[in-house]
Amino acid sequence: MSLLQPFGPNIWIVDGPIVESAGFAYPTRMAIMRLDDGALFVWSPVALTSTLRTAIDALGAVRFIVTPTCMHHVALPEWRTAYPNALLYAAPGSRDRRKDIAFDADLIDDAPTAWAGQIDQVLMRGNLIATEAVFFHRASGTALFADLLQNFPPDWFEGWRKLVARMDRMIGAEPQAPRKFRIAFSDRKAARESLARIHAWPVEKVLMAHGAPITGNGAAFLTRAFAWL
Template identity: 25%
Template structure:
C-alpha cells in the first residue's frame, strides 16, 4: 500500500488511507479518514503515523487541525501525528490514555465542547461496550457515519492471514461485530439504543476501520451484525 494513497470518498470533502497493521497474528487494513471541515481545515479520524508522502498530500488539502482517536484501541498513530501537526487538537476517550502513555488529549471526545467547536459533526457514543469505549461521528454535510471497530468485514483484497481468520470466525465477506468483542457487551440494551441512534441518521455511507466503505445496504448490514450478538435493534 503506497504511503500517500489517499482515496476520495466524497469529492473535496472526505478521503481515506488504508495501511497494513499486525494485530493478534493477522495483517489487517487499518483506515485513516480525512475530512475537510467547513473552515477548510482537516480532521483526521484514526490518524496514521505521518510519512512524507501523506504529509505532502494533506498539506495540499488544508491545515490539519483535529486528530480524533475514536476508541481506546485506535490510538497508535496519534502521538506521532500530534508531534508532526503541533497545531492540531487531539480528541479521544480518556480510556485510551491507559493504553498509550505517549498519548496526550486536548479534549475528551465525550465533552460537549467538541461538538461546539466542530459543529458539522454529531458524536454518537456506543454505550454498553466499555471494551471499546467507541464514539461514532456523524458528518452532517456529507451524511457520513465514521466509526472504527463497530463492525468489520474481510474480503479478497485482504492479506491471507486475515482471510483465514475471517473464514473461521465468520466475517469473510460478511459485515460482523469483531470476534474479540462478541462476549464483551455487558449492557445489550444500551448498545441497542446506541446502534438505533446511528441507524436513524440520514447517512449515505458507513466508514469503519477494517472494511471497505459500506454504502448500499449499510443499515441492514449494521443492524444484522449486532442482532447476531443478541442486541435487539
C-alpha cells in the same frame, strides 16, 4: 490511484500500512473531513509519511485529530509531533493505554462546538473490550466505524488464523461485528441506546478501518449488521 481518495463532499480516505495486533495483520484506514471553515478533522490517523503530509496540507490545516477507540493509537505520537497546534481527542481508555501522549480533550456522546452540525458522534457503550466513538459525516452521509464492523478478504489470512477469523466473523459476505465484540457487550441495554442514535442518522455510506466501504443503502446495511443486538 491518488493517495487521498475522495469519498464524497469534503471527505477523503487514506489506506495506510498493515499493523499487527494479537498475532493478526490488520490493514489500516483513515478519513479526513474538511469542515465549513476549512479546518481538517482527521479520523483514526495512519502512519504519517512525508508524501501523505504534503497531500494533507494541500487540503487545509489539520485542527482536530481523533482516535475512535483506545486501540487505534499506534500513529498518534507522530501526528502529535507533526501538528502540535491540532487538538487531539481521546476515546475512552486512550489516556490509560497511552500515558505518554498529551491528549487535549475526550470524546463524549455529543460533538463539540467545533464540528457540531457537521459531524455527529456517539459512544457505543456497554462493551468490555472498548468503547468506540462512532461518527457520522453529514455532508457525505457517511457513518464511520473503527472496529465494531470488520470484513477481510477470504484469502487475507492463512492456516489457523483463517479458521479463527471465520469463527470470529471477520470474514463473510458483508461486514459484520466480530464475535469477540458481540460477546463483550455486557450491557446490551446501554449498547441499544447508543445504536438507536446511530439508526437515527440518514446513513448512505459506511466507512470502516478494517473492511471495504459500503457505498449505498447504508442505513439498511446497519440494520442488518446490528440485528443481533
